Amino acid sequence: xxxxxxxxxxxxxxxxxxxxxxxxxxxxxxxxxxxxxxxxxxxxxxxxxxxxxxxxxxxxxxxxxxxxxxxxxxxxxxxxxxxxxxxxxxxxxxxxxxxxxxxxxxxxxxxxxxxxxxxxxxxxxxxxxxxxxxxxxxxxxxxxxxxxxxxxxxxxxxxxxxxxxxxxxxxxxxxxxxxxxxxxxxxxxxxxxxxxxxxxxxxxxxxxxxxxxxxxxxxxxxxxxxxxxxxxxxxxxxxxxxxxxxxxxxxxxxxxxxxxxxxxxxxxxxxxxxxxxxxxxxxxxxxxxxxxxxx
Amino acid sequence: xxxxxxxxxxxxxxxxxxxxxxxxxxxxxxxxxxxxxxxxxxxxxxxxxxxxxxxxxxxxxxxxxxxxxxxxxxxxxxxxxxxxxxxxxxxxxxxxxxxxxxxxxxxxxxxxxxxxxxxxxxxxxxxxxxxxxxxxxxxxxxxxxxxxxxxxxxxxxxxxxxxxxxxxxxxxxxxxxxxxxxxxxxxxxxxxxxxxxxxxxxxxxxxxxxxxxxxxxxxxxxxxxxxxxxxxxxxxxxxxxxxxxxxxxxxxxxxxxxxxxxxxxxxxxxxxxxxxxxxxxxxxxxxxxxxxxxx
Numbered sequence: 001x002x003x004x005x006x007x008x009x010x011x012x013x014x015x016x017x018x019x020x021x022x023x024x025x026x027x028x029x030x031x032x033x034x035x036x037x038x039x040x041x042x043x044x045x046x047x048x049x050x051x052x053x054x055x056x057x058x059x060x061x062x063x064x065x066x067x068x069x070x071x072x073x074x075x076x077x078x079x080x081x082x083x084x085x086x087x088x089x090x091x092x093x094x095x096x097x098x099x100x101x102x103x104x105x106x107x108x109x110x111x112x113x114x115x116x117x118x119x120x121x122x123x124x125x126x127x128x129x130x131x132x133x134x135x136x137x138x139x140x141x142x143x144x145x146x147x148x149x150x151x152x153x154x155x156x157x158x159x160x161x162x163x164x165x166x167x168x169x170x171x172x173x174x175x176x177x178x179x180x181x182x183x184x185x186x187x188x189x190x191x192x193x194x195x196x197x198x199x200x201x202x203x204x205x206x207x208x209x210x211x212x213x214x215x216x217x218x219x220x221x222x223x224x225x226x227x228x229x230x231x232x233x234x235x236x237x238x239x240x241x242x243x244x245x246x247x248x249x250x251x252x253x254x255x256x257x258x259x260x261x262x263x264x265x266x267x268x269x270x271x272x273x274x275x276x277x278x279x280x281x282x283x284x285x286x287x288x289x290x291x292x293x294x295x
Numbered sequence: 296x297x298x299x300x301x302x303x304x305x306x307x308x309x310x311x312x313x314x315x316x317x318x319x320x321x322x323x324x325x326x327x328x329x330x331x332x333x334x335x336x337x338x339x340x341x342x343x344x345x346x347x348x349x350x351x352x353x354x355x356x357x358x359x360x361x362x363x364x365x366x367x368x369x370x371x372x373x374x375x376x377x378x379x380x381x382x383x384x385x386x387x388x389x390x391x392x393x394x395x396x397x398x399x400x401x402x403x404x405x406x407x408x409x410x411x412x413x414x415x416x417x418x419x420x421x422x423x424x425x426x427x428x429x430x431x432x433x434x435x436x437x438x439x440x441x442x443x444x445x446x447x448x449x450x451x452x453x454x455x456x457x458x459x460x461x462x463x464x465x466x467x468x469x470x471x472x473x474x475x476x477x478x479x480x481x482x483x484x485x486x487x488x489x490x491x492x493x494x495x496x497x498x499x500x501x502x503x504x505x506x507x508x509x510x511x512x513x514x515x516x517x518x519x520x521x522x523x524x525x526x527x528x529x530x531x532x533x534x535x536x537x538x539x540x541x542x543x544x545x546x547x548x549x550x551x552x553x554x555x556x557x558x559x560x561x562x563x564x565x566x567x568x569x570x571x572x573x574x575x576x577x578x579x580x581x582x583x584x585x586x587x588x589x590x
Binding site: 108109161 | 449
């Protein structure tokens with residue numbers, strides 16, 4: 001990882017803490033326990049990959065700073081809510097997330113349910129605010145709602161649920177991940193771009209190809225890390241997929257072929273960015289980060 | 296209830312079925328089980344009070360038909376999702392809703408969780424669609440997100456959770472209900488109005504006073520019905536509040552004073568509508584319906 005990219009990531013990750021804080025209701029506001037739990041779920045954790053994608057794509061298309069900040073906060077809130085609900089006993093029943101007790105462990109199940117529900121609403125409220133022209137905002141709101149709902153993230157979760165203990169084909173696995181993880185990663189790229197100058201059809205297609213590649217790569221690498229890492233390194237329970245009899249890239253393709261696939265997807269992402277030249281440097285580096293990460 | 300009002304209600308309630316159906320993803324679309332469960336949660340049930348409020352307020356301000364339909368569908372989806380999550384074992388743990396098994400009983404808990412999550416996203420997607428000018432849409436989206444989140448409905452649920460087994464003051468009870476039920480009822484009125492012609496400050500204030508009164512009246516009557524009705528009539532478990540040691544208007548004020556309060560709130564709602572004259576007839580009749588309903 002090049003030094004200036006590392007500095008850029010670190011700077012934005014740090015800024016995201018204060019941005020997310022400023023876009024959450026204060027803990028002093030009633031109901032305080034719910035607001036405290038929302039802060040617990042969102043702040044102090046994660047690599048903030050989705051916000052980094054928003055900023056990288058937004059900068060490429062000259063998006064105003066406040067619009068990128070709002071989009072980055074909104075998409076991260078959607079991601080955080082999905083983790084809170086995903087960890088609940090009726091879903092993955094997980095006790096550890098980002099090295100800390102999950103929300104239903106630290107608080108209780110009912111609070112975890114409400115934290116997720118309230119964070120989703122908060123995401124749309126944040127995205128609907130600010131000074132960006134209304135037409136762009138509406139396009140961004142539609143995009144995020146579609147990516148978060150049953151044709152996107154929630155739909156992927158539902159397929160994931162029904163796949164436990166079954167033999168999923170590689171196509172089936174790909175469709176599940178395209179929805180479960182890919183939809184929100186793609187939305188991050190597109191939200192950043194939509195906040196900026198008018199996009200040409202060819203630019204939209206190139207961005208989508210890039211987003212498709214990194215969305216899939218993200219999940220392939222997740223599967224690899226779940227198979228080869230320990231819980232302490234991951235900050236979440238490792239080896240969970242195998243224990244839950246969940247189909248993964250590693251279980252279907254094997255470890256080596258999964259690693260080759262991740263590398264191929266990284267190159268696909270790079271190729272998709274060729275039309276943007278040097279301006280797409282950050283998106284290119286983010287593709288590397290997604291594939292080469294260790295947690 | 297006057298005959299033409301009854302016809303109006305019945306007509307809209309029937310139209311809402313096909314509208315909601317048209318704004319939900321089809322059950323033939325993957326993931327089919329999730330989409331089927333979303334249909335189960337939303338269709339064929341309820342008095343559709345919130346959509347009726349949207350249409351009554353929207354008509355008063357000459358809102359375009361499609362915008363009212365989208366707002367009515369969105370607000371009903373938010374309401375339906377809140378019922379699905381509210382019925383789950385970690386919340387009210389209820390087996391019966393609108394005379395049918397609750398979603399987690401009919402399907403499973405994980406599906407109920409995802410149904411609620413996906414319906415919330417769907418509500419925002421529906422509201423962001425259509426031909427209404429973008430500025431109005433953004434105002435409506437912000438309003439609905441705020442009413443649904445931790446400063447509205449979810450916040451009220453959180454206060455409700457923390458109030459179980461405690462002695463809540465009448466003010467505390469009122470604050471809880473203002474958020475839990477009132478926020479979305481008020482949003483229904485304001486969404487209808489915002490979809491129409493530009494509102495004067497005095498009109499906004501009058502509508503808010505009306506919405507406050509019916510929001511509170513709705514809950515007072517809910518508490519009365521929970522105390523005096525049986526489950527078969529209500530289509531949900533009766534006597535639940537007392538069994539759960541939840542503070543209610545009936546437990547704090549007694550039955551008779553609660554009935555007097557409901558009647559006073561009905562009159563307050565009527566008074567608030569005076570500036571609109573005969574044009575507010577439907578809103579006025581809806582206040583009567585909310586107070587005089589038997590289920």
